[in-house]
Amino acid sequence: xxxxxxxxxxxxxxxxxxxxxxxxxxxxxxxxxxxxxxxxxxxxxxxxxxxxxxxxxxxxxxxxxxxxxxxxxxxxxxxxxxxxxxxxxxxxxxxxx
Numbered sequence: 001x002x003x004x005x006x007x008x009x010x011x012x013x014x015x016x017x018x019x020x021x022x023x024x025x026x027x028x029x030x031x032x033x034x035x036x037x038x039x040x041x042x043x044x045x046x047x048x049x050x051x052x053x054x055x056x057x058x059x060x061x062x063x064x065x066x067x068x069x070x071x072x073x074x075x076x077x078x079x080x081x082x083x084x085x086x087x088x089x090x091x092x093x094x095x096x097x
Contacts, residue, residue: 011077019070026066036063 001009027033040063042048053060 008074008078011074011081015070015073015077018073022069022073023066026062032059032062035059039063 023033027036036059039045039048039052039060049060
């Protein structure tokens with residue numbers, strides 16, 4: 001594993017508690033998360049999304065908003081900490097390098 005991949009993996013692993021907390025704020029419980037996941041992964045997902053979007057826009061947009069915020073957090077962490085020499089020693093300690 002290259003040092004760049006190890007940095008990204010370490011940033012994702014460190015942010016798991018943040019992802020869980022953010023999911024708790026957005027979805028409020030696991031059933032709401034699984035309902036959003038079911039909606040976005042159904043076989044006729046485009047038709048379901050069009051129909052659901054007209055009924056309840058926020059519940060339809062929860063999953064993409066959650067994923068976008070999670071990706072943005074990891075990218076911001078990389079921009080803040082990943083460019084320096086802070087992450088490399090931590091990755092070496094864990095054994096990823």
